[in-house]
Amino acid sequence: MKRILITGGAGFIGSHLCEKLLNEGNEVLCLDNFFTGSKKNIIHLIGNPYFELVRHDVIAPFFAEVDEIYNLACPASPIHYQYNPIKTVKTSVMGAINMLGLAKRVKATVLQASTSEVYGDPKIHPQPESYWGNVNPIGIRSCYDEGKRCAETLFMDYHVQNKVKIKIIRIFNTYGPRMNPNDGRVVSNFIVQALKNEDFTIYGDGAQTRSFQYVDDLLEGMTLMMRSHEDFIGPVNIGNPGEFTIRELADKVIVLTGSSSKIIHLPLPADDPLQRKPDISLARKELNWEPKVALDEGLLKTIEYFRTIVK
Numbered sequence: 001m002k003r004i005l006i007t008g009g010a011g012f013i014g015s016h017l018c019e020k021l022l023n024e025g026n027e028v029l030c031l032d033n034f035f036t037g038s039k040k041n042i043i044h045l046i047g048n049p050y051f052e053l054v055r056h057d058v059i060a061p062f063f064a065e066v067d068e069i070y071n072l073a074c075p076a077s078p079i080h081y082q083y084n085p086i087k088t089v090k091t092s093v094m095g096a097i098n099m100l101g102l103a104k105r106v107k108a109t110v111l112q113a114s115t116s117e118v119y120g121d122p123k124i125h126p127q128p129e130s131y132w133g134n135v136n137p138i139g140i141r142s143c144y145d146e147g148k149r150c151a152e153t154l155f156m157d158y159h160v161q162n163k164v165k166i167k168i169i170r171i172f173n174t175y176g177p178r179m180n181p182n183d184g185r186v187v188s189n190f191i192v193q194a195l196k197n198e199d200f201t202i203y204g205d206g207a208q209t210r211s212f213q214y215v216d217d218l219l220e221g222m223t224l225m226m227r228s229h230e231d232f233i234g235p236v237n238i239g240n241p242g243e244f245t246i247r248e249l250a251d252k253v254i255v256l257t258g259s260s261s262k263i264i265h266l267p268l269p270a271d272d273p274l275q276r277k278p279d280i281s282l283a284r285k286e287l288n289w290e291p292k293v294a295l296d297e298g299l300l301k302t303i304e305y306f307r308t309i310v311k
Helices: 012-023 085-106 142-162 186-195 215-227 246-257 281-287 295-307
Strands: 003-007 027-032 051-055 068-071 109-115 165-171 200-203 209-211 236-238 243-245 263-266
Touching (some): 003 085, 012 027, 085 165, 186 200, 186 295, 246 295
Parallel strands (some): 003 068, 068 109, 109 165
């Protein structure tokens, strides 16, 4: 049994990770300030004697004896991270410093949940980990993009200077049950609009592409990365290389929900990437990992969840 700290543990991905690590026989300490996380996501875990919930903001230091740390805390959808961009940067940067400091003190291994957004609007396709990215440092998305890029820098510097045991993953678009229905992400947007038979809002012409990863595949990649040999620290892409246009995704959701929704087009937001697809060669080689859940299968599970919460 390991004692594992998960920051952002009441969020969409964090709550699934809490569940997985508890089921594997670990003790889990869940930290969340509940800005985007929700107690509803982890309420079913509260009675577990090996689960502990603490309301805490990672901008402030935290002290605990733990073996591993998964640093997930940060709003991840544009609606939420642009609501208070300064706080978003502080969450990424100060959160990284505080978790790295904790890992240094207790000699824990710490995993940083970075993002495909570090690649910005990429000029290389698909994106390998060696690509440095094309990010606008003063754009409306930069609070998230640059915050995560700075967090990666801090992780590498703590590793080199202080010998902290680190792991870095870059997460590509992920979807599944417990997504926030109001977070503005394309999968949740489309499913909610479909279930309400409302018009689908597509930004731009819908030809921009994304790769969609089901949450179970991400969890497997995260835990494999944490347990990988000590010399393999990343960064490593964790995403599904299947590439779909936004219009293709809309059509799939309409068919799978049986919706009568129509599609309308709105202007493309500033700095919105035109294409995004992971090169997962490194994850295949070092982790023997690749996604297993096809888009239609994952969407059906996600739609089933949203049917229970969309009225």
